[in-house]
Amino acid sequence: MKFNNYRTEGFYDEYFIDDSTCRDAVKVVVEKINRMGKGELLNRQKAAEKAFLNLGITFNVYSSGEGREKIFPFDIIPRIITGSEWNNLEKGLKQRIVALNLFINDIYNKKNILKDKVIPEEIILSSNAYRPICKEIRPPRDIWCHITGTDLIRDEKSRFYVLEDNLRCPSGISYVLESRQIAKKAFPQLFETLKIQPVEDYPVHLFNMLNYIFNRRTDSPTICLLTPGVYNSAYFEHSFLARQMGVELVEGRDLIVENNFVFMKTTKGLQKVDVLYRRIDDDFLDPGFFRKDSLLGVPGLIEAYNAGNVALANAPGTGIADDKAIYCYVPAIIKYYLGEDPIIPNVPTHICSDPKELEYVINNIENLVVKTVDGAGGYGMLIGPKSTKKQQKEFIEKLRVNPRKYIAQPTISLSRVPIINKKNFEGRHVDLRPYIIYGEDITVIPGGLTRVAFKKNSLVVNSSQGGGSKDTWVISDNPEEKKYAE
Secondary structure, eight states: OOGGGOOOTTSOBSSBSSSSOBOGGGHHHHHHHHTSOTTHHHHHHHHHHHHHHHHTOEEEEOTTSSOEEEEOOEEEEEEEEEHHHHHHHHHHHHHHHHHHHHHHHHHTTTOHHHHTTSSOHHHHHTOTTOOGGGTTOOOGGGOOOSEEEEEEEEOTTSOEEEEEEEOSSOOOHHHHHHHHHHHHHHOHHHHHHSOBOOOTTHHHHHHHHHHHTOOSSOSSOOEEEEOOOTTSTTHHHHHHHHHHHTOEEEOGGGEEEETTEEEEEETTEEEEEOEEEEOSOGGGTOTTTSOTTOSSSOTTHHHHHHTTSSEEESOTTGGGGGOHHHHTTHHHHHHHHHSOOOSSOBOOOEETTSHHHHHHHHHTGGGEEEEETTOOTTOSEEEGGGSOHHHHHHHHHHHHHOGGGEEEEEOOOOOEEEEEETTEEEEEEEEEEOEEEESSSEEEOSSOEEEEEOSTTOOOOOGGGTEEEEEEEEEOOOHHHHHHHO
């Protein structure tokens, strides 16, 4: 297989400037692949798929009603980001997460940003993710969003934008770590030649952060990862991360609260738990405070948290920053708390709860992407240019009934990266989810999860709708470092 017949098809391609000219950052990779013998790359792709199968790297799909487990699709052609591009993204992500943390703390305490009318109060109070129960709580060390996955896209002019923030229980990091191990086996010579920034130390950063946020005096707090259980779509990741950190994987039924302390049930009796990395949404966390019918959470957990006897990552209430209507105000949030302009801009967004914006969206719906403010997985959205008149009419009715539930954005032609499609290379659209850990310092893992829309011309990269992933290589573009690496 060679790139001789590859076509950019008018899109911004991260490998090729045009059909015959590859970009400087990927020349080594393209030349390596072009030199491979007949069938060699396909054999490496098959070996990677077999490795995913043997490792049990899976996710559960519920949309079809089957609830069946699937192997996570993976393409071995790496997505490459230069060091200078990454440095700017890293600064922008750190800036964003500092501002969002200040925002969440303010919303649940002094509410200065509302008093100063930077954000309409009704936008906050009407959000499904706003938790009045979190008013005036103080998470350990004043950190609310300990783990964040921020989704980025690149447009037809190579500009990066923030598409959305994920601050509740962001998933996908296990695929990043496992993909890297498999990519190393697929391209060992390239890892010897190129200076690729490592991702393998993520579990160490995560563990250190979890240790840090328990601010009571103890050298070794007991840490557990709280999972909804084996039927959760991200259970593979929960067990993977617990194993990598060397901490216990627990379900709600394994924990009990006594005298405002959390204990884990063991064969040797009760063991006090100091920190919970919770992978359960707020709604199910504590039936005494949130959904009373929850069987996944731990009764009394929030009281223990408010008493300072257990630390939770992420803190309850962080989901307010996931609301896509709040997302529209993040540039103003950054300016308000930090006095800075955003380093990474938002995608231009229309808030449908604004009557003028609503009318614009209705009149231009065939050109816009309309999303629910609390949607995920690529569901509950309309991609205007790919929709029918009937679908547009149905969405307009939904907009008029409940405008607060929707935002709209222009259709952006996402950048593309080559994939292996049978015996050819074809371009597919991608996004990027870097992971940010906020503890004593803020750490951004180099690269992140590149999600790929394997369906031709599709803009939906979610695995539940036919998407998959690539390993993301952040490589140095400093000539001295390249020389040293060689």
